Amino acid sequence: MKNIQAAITAVHGAVPDNILSNADLEKMVDTNDEWIISRTGIKERRIIEKGRTLSDLGADIVAGICEKRGISPEEIDMIVVGTITADHRFPSASNLICHKSGAKNAWGFDVSAACSGFLYTLVTGQQFILSGQCKKVIVIGADIMSSIVNYEDRNTCVIFGDGGGGVLLEPNDEGFGIVDSILKADGSGKEYLLQKLGGSAFPITKENVGSPEAYAFQEGRTVFKFAVTNMADVSAEIMEKNNLTGEDVDWLVPHQANLRIIDATANRMGLTKDKVMINISKYGNTTSGTIPLCLWEWEDKLKKGDNVVIAAFGGGFTWGSIYLKWAY
Numbered sequence: 135m136k137n138i139q140a141a142i143t144a145v146h147g148a149v150p151d152n153i154l155s156n157a158d159l160e161k162m163v164d165t166n167d168e169w170i171i172s173r174t175g176i177k178e179r180r181i182i183e184k185g186r187t188l189s190d191l192g193a194d195i196v197a198g199i200c201e202k203r204g205i206s207p208e209e210i211d212m213i214v215v216g217t218i219t220a221d222h223r224f225p226s227a228s229n230l231i232c233h234k235s236g237a238k239n240a241w242g243f244d245v246s247a248a249c250s251g252f253l254y255t256l257v258t259g260q261q262f263i264l265s266g267q268c269k270k271v272i273v274i275g276a277d278i279m280s281s282i283v284n285y286e287d288r289n290t291c292v293i294f295g296d297g298g299g300g301v302l303l304e305p306n307d308e309g310f311g312i313v314d315s316i317l318k319a320d321g322s323g324k325e326y327l328l329q330k331l332g333g334s335a336f337p338i339t340k341e342n343v344g345s346p347e348a349y350a351f352q353e354g355r356t357v358f359k360f361a362v363t364n365m366a367d368v369s370a371e372i373m374e375k376n377n378l379t380g381e382d383v384d385w386l387v388p389h390q391a392n393l394r395i396i397d398a399t400a401n402r403m404g405l406t407k408d409k410v411m412i413n414i415s416k417y418g419n420t421t422s423g424t425i426p427l428c429l430w431e432w433e434d435k436l437k438k439g440d441n442v443v444i445a446a447f448g449g450g451f452t453w454g455s456i457y458l459k460w461a462y
């Protein structure tokens with residue numbers, strides 16, 4: 135019997151049309167274009183239109199994937215969604231996306247792993263392909279960060295944006311697809327990047343409603359130190375484990391949190407800049423959305439057999455790396 139791998143067979147992305155530029159932010163908080171670009175690499179980010187939700191973006195992603203692959207949404211077995219900004223605490227974004235996209239025969243759930251959401255979700259979807267339980271799994275990474283960002287806090291509002299993307303996973307017996315993954319978690323890092331209020335530990339009450347703690351908080355400098363080390367380390371680890379050199383890797387798809395973190399990871403892997411997918415200047419940090427958005431934008435440059443390494447670090451802390459062989 136041939137070995138089965140879970141391979142990506144289609145990609146689609148979705149970003150809102152509304153642009154929030156650095157110049158716009160200069161009018162909202164004490165910041166400036168030069169600071170934002172030099173510290174992060176971000177020039178602008180997208181903000182969802184009023185009335186549109188995460189599940190609307192998700193339904194657009196599913197429609198795009200189905201159109202590209204020439205399949206009906208009814209053929210999808212499962213939709214797994216990496217997000218921390220689902221429409222509601224419950225039901226899940228997956229549940230609503232299945233409904234809105236017409237994926238009547240699919241089921242699924244959300245995975246909460248902040249900026250590593252797409253990695254965790256991709257490996258989750260992979261398991262359902264490998265077990266044989268599913269033939270077509272859509273894996274989505276998307277976030278509406280504007281719903282949890284405090285636009286009076288310059289530490290966070292310049293960084294985050296809205297958007298996401300998704301991939302279709304199907305079984306492959308020709309040696310293409312996900313080869314290996316390393317996923318990590320360390321909950322002791324929770325205090326440095328979190329949305330404190332609104333969970334069961336600190337529910338929203340009459341007294342705390344409107345408090346800054348209801349929004350995303352980040353101690354940037356500390357997270358930066360952990361991110362820059364761990365994202366580079368885990369990427370080097372997956373290369374070593376699979377006997378890959380910088381020459382062998384065709385593409386690095388890094389989480390887009392900060393250009394300096396991306397550069398450090400690429401340097402550690404021995405990659406030249408032309409092998410690194412970077413679109414942070416246009417979309418900022420869309421949390422779970424950054425990696426599928428890169429795959430979507432680079433889809434026509436990817437070639438069958440390309441060695442692709444995906445890497446992320448995010449709140450939790452969560453981080454990891456995935457090595458795959460592009461399948462089309």
Ligand code: UT7
Nearest residue numbers: 165166169173249288289292354355357358361391392448
């Ligand atoms: O995606 C999930 C994981 N997240 C990350 O990986 C993000 C990691 N962290 C970072 O990317 C960076 O820490 C930031 C981009 C968030 C911040 O950059 P930084 O170089 O670490 O700046 P900092 O927080 O150390 O602040 C430096 C200075 C401070 O002023 P003083 O104390 O030196 O006078 C800040 O108050 O910059 C000030 N500052 C700003 N100035 C203008 C902070 N935010 C801003 C701002 N505009 N928006």
